[in-house]
Amino acid sequence: MSKSAAPGRPRSESARAAVLHAVDDLLVETGYAAMTMKGIAERAGVGRQTVYRWWPTKAHILIEACADDARGELTIAAHADPVRMITEFLVTLAQFLTASPAGAAYRALLGEAQHDGEVGTLLAAADILGAPARVVLDRLAPTLPGLPQDRLAVAELCGPIVFLVITGDTPPSRRDLRAQAQRLVTTWA
Amino acid sequence: MSKSAAPGRPRSESARAAVLHAVDDLLVETGYAAMTMKGIAERAGVGRQTVYRWWPTKAHILIEACADDARGELTIAAHADPVRMITEFLVTLAQFLTASPAGAAYRALLGEAQHDGEVGTLLAAADILGAPARVVLDRLAPTLPGLPQDRLAVAELCGPIVFLVITGDTPPSRRDLRAQAQRLVTTWA
Amino acid sequence: MSKSAAPGRPRSESARAAVLHAVDDLLVETGYAAMTMKGIAERAGVGRQTVYRWWPTKAHILIEACADDARGELTIAAHADPVRMITEFLVTLAQFLTASPAGAAYRALLGEAQHDGEVGTLLAAADILGAPARVVLDRLAPTLPGLPQDRLAVAELCGPIVFLVITGDTPPSRRDLRAQAQRLVTTWA
Amino acid sequence: MSKSAAPGRPRSESARAAVLHAVDDLLVETGYAAMTMKGIAERAGVGRQTVYRWWPTKAHILIEACADDARGELTIAAHADPVRMITEFLVTLAQFLTASPAGAAYRALLGEAQHDGEVGTLLAAADILGAPARVVLDRLAPTLPGLPQDRLAVAELCGPIVFLVITGDTPPSRRDLRAQAQRLVTTWA
DNA sequence: GCTTAAGCGAGACGGTACGTCTGGTCTTACT
DNA sequence: AGTAAGACCAGACGTACCGTCTCGCTTAAGC
Numbered sequence: 001m002s003k004s005a006a007p008g009r010p011r012s013e014s015a016r017a018a019v020l021h022a023v024d025d026l027l028v029e030t031g032y033a034a035m036t037m038k039g040i041a042e043r044a045g046v047g048r049q050t051v052y053r054w055w056p057t058k059a060h061i062l063i064e065a066c067a068d069d070a071r072g073e074l075t076i077a078a079h080a081d082p083v084r085m086i087t088e089f090l091v092t093l094a095q096f097l098t099a100s101p102a103g104a105a106y107r108a109l110l111g112e113a114q115h116d117g118e119v120g121t122l123l124a125a126a127d128i129l130g131a132p133a134r135v136v137l138d139r140l141a142p143t144l145p146g147l148p149q150d151r152l153a154v155a156e157l158c159g160p161i162v163f164l165v166i167t168g169d170t171p172p173s174r175r176d177l178r179a180q181a182q183r184l185v186t187t188w189a
Numbered sequence: 190m191s192k193s194a195a196p197g198r199p200r201s202e203s204a205r206a207a208v209l210h211a212v213d214d215l216l217v218e219t220g221y222a223a224m225t226m227k228g229i230a231e232r233a234g235v236g237r238q239t240v241y242r243w244w245p246t247k248a249h250i251l252i253e254a255c256a257d258d259a260r261g262e263l264t265i266a267a268h269a270d271p272v273r274m275i276t277e278f279l280v281t282l283a284q285f286l287t288a289s290p291a292g293a294a295y296r297a298l299l300g301e302a303q304h305d306g307e308v309g310t311l312l313a314a315a316d317i318l319g320a321p322a323r324v325v326l327d328r329l330a331p332t333l334p335g336l337p338q339d340r341l342a343v344a345e346l347c348g349p350i351v352f353l354v355i356t357g358d359t360p361p362s363r364r365d366l367r368a369q370a371q372r373l374v375t376t377w378a
Numbered sequence: 379m380s381k382s383a384a385p386g387r388p389r390s391e392s393a394r395a396a397v398l399h400a401v402d403d404l405l406v407e408t409g410y411a412a413m414t415m416k417g418i419a420e421r422a423g424v425g426r427q428t429v430y431r432w433w434p435t436k437a438h439i440l441i442e443a444c445a446d447d448a449r450g451e452l453t454i455a456a457h458a459d460p461v462r463m464i465t466e467f468l469v470t471l472a473q474f475l476t477a478s479p480a481g482a483a484y485r486a487l488l489g490e491a492q493h494d495g496e497v498g499t500l501l502a503a504a505d506i507l508g509a510p511a512r513v514v515l516d517r518l519a520p521t522l523p524g525l526p527q528d529r530l531a532v533a534e535l536c537g538p539i540v541f542l543v544i545t546g547d548t549p550p551s552r553r554d555l556r557a558q559a560q561r562l563v564t565t566w567a
Numbered sequence: 568m569s570k571s572a573a574p575g576r577p578r579s580e581s582a583r584a585a586v587l588h589a590v591d592d593l594l595v596e597t598g599y600a601a602m603t604m605k606g607i608a609e610r611a612g613v614g615r616q617t618v619y620r621w622w623p624t625k626a627h628i629l630i631e632a633c634a635d636d637a638r639g640e641l642t643i644a645a646h647a648d649p650v651r652m653i654t655e656f657l658v659t660l661a662q663f664l665t666a667s668p669a670g671a672a673y674r675a676l677l678g679e680a681q682h683d684g685e686v687g688t689l690l691a692a693a694d695i696l697g698a699p700a701r702v703v704l705d706r707l708a709p710t711l712p713g714l715p716q717d718r719l720a721v722a723e724l725c726g727p728i729v730f731l732v733i734t735g736d737t738p739p740s741r742r743d744l745r746a747q748a749q750r751l752v753t754t755w756a
Numbered sequence: 757g758c759t760t761a762a763g764c765g766a767g768a769c770g771g772t773a774c775g776t777c778t779g780g781t782c783t784t785a786c787t
Numbered sequence: 788a789g790t791a792a793g794a795c796c797a798g799a800c801g802t803a804c805c806g807t808c809t810c811g812c813t814t815a816a817g818c
Contacts, residue, residue: 197762
């Protein structure tokens, strides 16, 4: 059965892409707080109504713009050694949060989520950190019988680093991260 | 040496208190995003200039309004048993973040800090979670030789719970927190 | 000789009628200022492009919609007595301007003409008041040798009443109109 | 008894004057339809809120801007000869309506009044044409016993010329106006 | 007791983003 | 080709809040 086309002019894919690009650019150039729907529309060369037609807030645009990037940057290769695997993940996570544009977007969204519950819901659904973390944990599960319930394991894995970064602390060194990975393996053994 | 009084009318303590109360009230009533400097001034029955004279942004007011409350709510009694002590702290922390007005303020400020670096600096200086956490850790230090560097220990202690709460997850149960405390003690032994 | 058909789908008479009706209805329901091209199209159940294809502005539609009605309402029976004839015309004119939908449209168009020269030109061409007035004057011409130049006579005949109505004054009574007719006849004798 | 000053910063007279000047200028430069509240604010170098704070629509500004000018331009010297006096008034009126900026404003407002009843009320209250007309009529009253009721006399005096001008006709010549003045005197004698 | 200086409330100021609306244009599929 | 639908860019709408500024008035310290 073929899908019947909707009447009227179809959505402009170029306008959609222009908005998503504009949001990416503006985030790094001016920061989240200085981003405005008006500015996004102008930067994208798009009518404001077109922006409002498809996204209710700048946070929604940002989620759509950055979710894929984010996930791509957080996939890591498999390693036989649990400590090494966890270390790799922690290093990648720290790198993502502190140096990647997508990570900056994630931090901004995490911040916005504290002010706007709907953004929180959307961000939770995107599961940007949880999904990659679970990939790692699932690989380790056979060798680590002491792993706690899923969401708690994710929190113990990601929480400390996220906490350091969002509280403005300098991110931990690779040596520190290796030590923490070692502790996690010991703990979960 | 006595401090020489400044000339002119002294600062009105009642105006200061009215603003701080207004901020507390508005945060729970309307949320951080809907709070405005104008609304705060009106709610406090105070001129807008008076607010701007003493605080540059609503975040600054909120920090002043809630820091003391926050710290008061996070002090816990000493226990000989490390596991019990850590459990108590984790339970208190979870309670603070999810149920206390001061905790709501802290989350809002943590969110704002992701958008505004100055708020981040101020919040880091207030050290709202770090100070109480360090009190606990200092008490435990003699019996836990494996404790990592201060800030990392704080991150491992607080990070997982903070992560759960700010990502919108339901906070862990007391049983879960006890298990996590147990793991931390094992890890740091 | 038969008229050669234009290529393509012929203009939809039903769409045209629907638009003209919609304009009539909207004028009395919401007033001229609240009428929009979009609203007209939606009320007529017609695409917006179809409206724009045939009329450039709502004023153009309104002229087309109301001109015929207007003229029909301003034709009066012949009378031998000049005073009676003029009185009848003045009463009919006052009635038209204050009570008829077509009169309301005329007033709205006269208003728009002050803002938009093109509407003024169109409205002048439609000659909505002038034509009926001239019918009356032409009938009276043989018995009133003092009649001034055509357009001035029309102005003296219609001007005072139009002035009263558009300045928001209450329209004159039949007695007043009869007296004015009497004065005009005296003047033009 | 001295008037107690209102609290707060007093209204800026310079802002008020700037807005009124901007409206005057924009009317002649771009016409009434193209005038916008935004454009007025920008032209006046004034915040938009300041405009909205004191005037609800551009029509209200225009009435305030032009009423005084208008009245000044419509006062005429006294003459013993009724025909000459009326002629002078008619010439002045025609000049005002066709050549004066204030007259252009009056025409625009008269147009707007057909779309917006509140403007009609305000314009009627300003009595821009009526007041000067009544000055003339009051002077003539002793010598013209046949003058009808005030508002009807004003309508017979001003109506024909206003009608000619707003219907887009060329204004009458001085000779025509003299003839019309003569007829009015005959009629009212 | 008078002067000086700063804080106080109120509220207008010039700006700017908000989210909505309409204007005209365009691009579809259908008739 | 004409039509209804509806997305497109553009820009004005009226509102809200921004942070600043002017008011008249307190309230103290210091002369």
